[in-house]
Amino acid sequence: MPDRPRPHVPAPLKELRVPFGRRAVVVGAGSFGTAVAVLLTRGGLRTTLQARTPEQAERLQADRANDVYLPGVEFPSQLRVGHIGNGLARAEFVFLGVPSLGLDEVIAGLRRAELGPRASLVSLAKGLVPPDGLAPTIMMRDSFGPRRVACIGGPAHAKEMVHEGAGLVAASANQALANALAQVFIRAGVVCEQSNDPVGVELAGIAKNAAALAAGATERQGLNAAGAAAGHIFAEVWRYAEGRGARPESMIGLAGTGDLVATTLAPQSRNRRAGEMLADGVPGEEIPRRIGQAVESFETVPLLARALAGARVEAPVLTGLARLIAGDLPLDDWMALVRTTVPPPARWHPTPRGGWQRGLSRVRGWFGEPAAPEPPR
Numbered sequence: 001m002p003d004r005p006r007p008h009v010p011a012p013l014k015e016l017r018v019p020f021g022r023r024a025v026v027v028g029a030g031s032f033g034t035a036v037a038v039l040l041t042r043g044g045l046r047t048t049l050q051a052r053t054p055e056q057a058e059r060l061q062a063d064r065a066n067d068v069y070l071p072g073v074e075f076p077s078q079l080r081v082g083h084i085g086n087g088l089a090r091a092e093f094v095f096l097g098v099p100s101l102g103l104d105e106v107i108a109g110l111r112r113a114e115l116g117p118r119a120s121l122v123s124l125a126k127g128l129v130p131p132d133g134l135a136p137t138i139m140m141r142d143s144f145g146p147r148r149v150a151c152i153g154g155p156a157h158a159k160e161m162v163h164e165g166a167g168l169v170a171a172s173a174n175q176a177l178a179n180a181l182a183q184v185f186i187r188a189g190v191v192c193e194q195s196n197d198p199v200g201v202e203l204a205g206i207a208k209n210a211a212a213l214a215a216g217a218t219e220r221q222g223l224n225a226a227g228a229a230a231g232h233i234f235a236e237v238w239r240y241a242e243g244r245g246a247r248p249e250s251m252i253g254l255a256g257t258g259d260l261v262a263t264t265l266a267p268q269s270r271n272r273r274a275g276e277m278l279a280d281g282v283p284g285e286e287i288p289r290r291i292g293q294a295v296e297s298f299e300t301v302p303l304l305a306r307a308l309a310g311a312r313v314e315a316p317v318l319t320g321l322a323r324l325i326a327g328d329l330p331l332d333d334w335m336a337l338v339r340t341t342v343p344p345p346a347r348w349h350p351t352p353r354g355g356w357q358r359g360l361s362r363v364r365g366w367f368g369e370p371a372a373p374e375p376p377r
Contacts (some may be wrong), residue, residue, distance in 0.1 A: 007165075007191045024093040025050055027084055027106060029060060030293070031069040032124055033097025035158035040095070041076045043188035048080040048087050057083040069293070073162050089114040093122060093181075095152075096136070099294045100127030103136055107143055120177050123151040126205035127296040133307035135206075135244075137171075137198040147174040150181060153201040153255035154193070155262030157269075161190065169255045171195035171202075193254055200246030204256035206304060207237035209271050209297040212263040214321050214338075216275020221335050229338045230260065232317035237304065239344075240313045271297045284325040298325055316341050 024045040026037040029052070037049040051057040060066055061081040065074050075081075088094065094115070098106050103125055110121070121144055123136040140149045150172035160166065170181035170192055178194045185192035195201055211230035219226040238251050250256060263269045274295045277287045288295045305322040308315040320337045323329035329337075 007186050022092045023090050025091040026095045026097050028097035031158040034066045034070045035162050036095055038162050039188040041079045043184035048082050050082050050084045054083045057081050070158055091119050093120050095122045095124055097124045099296055100125040100129050101299045103129050120148050126209055127300040128303040133303035135199050135202045150177050151198045151202050153205045155259045157266055166190050167254045167258055168192040169195050169201050171198040197247050197250045199244055200241055200250030201255040203241040204251045206300055207234050208260035208263055210301050211260055212271040213275040213297040215264050216272040217278045220279055225338055236315035236318045240308045240311055270295050
């Protein structure tokens, strides 16, 4: 790993000590799963990367690299390779690096496997689970309980993450689990923020995929159009996320806008390329085959549009994007929708009676200071 500045570690993390040698399994040897396995090994975990089949595992072991999905990245000597299902009984951390489309099957397999009762499960997916459009940690929480569940978000292009670093977010309702994950990644040389808002972090990553797809589909019509498409979708998903208890900092921090900028600027971004292909008139069902990898937003956007409709959240731009993917809405009509959609008005809050002085009095009261006397009326 090339030399680079080490992450600045906040004091609470410096005080925490996660023992070296704890066992981790990464299920799924795609680009991101492989990159995470490399980082976990660097961070001191005894890591096994699990491929889909014994044949793929044998190839990865022989090459000591994943030339199909992450070329140019050699495996650390300590990184083990196996195939799905092997070695779960002793794992203390299980990272799920599979597309959200198949996550329900993987979770069902974990319930049948000899998974340790205290093993933690960490989702790496940035999509929703069909058929109901659940966030992955919600499905995992229902099966294993909230204290065993976490997710990873943030701007993390796989190859750059291994060579140059990234800005990750480890999110869990369990503070100790979020702390442990953050420290492992920081020890591997990667910045990692902690969050106790896993659903917000997941929906932020899902929103950025949809927004990057929309920006790619509209960019040739102008930067204003691309920005409007991404902004509309982020706002529509946020209104939905807020109803699920998510917090705004999850959408505006590393997991949301940070990840959005990284994805929309990356020429190799699958979601951006998929949007550009839609603009070229390539049918949606052909695009994943041409790209050569899954495009999660193609599965997630229709699910997300359905979830927002079920929650009665007005989402014309996201719904239009789902129709564009399906081939039910022409590109020109999609562009017209982006350019003419007016967001809902702000939720205005009236000024308290008594003006700013009374408002200041209330603020003082919150902090235990004596309230100022009411102004004369």
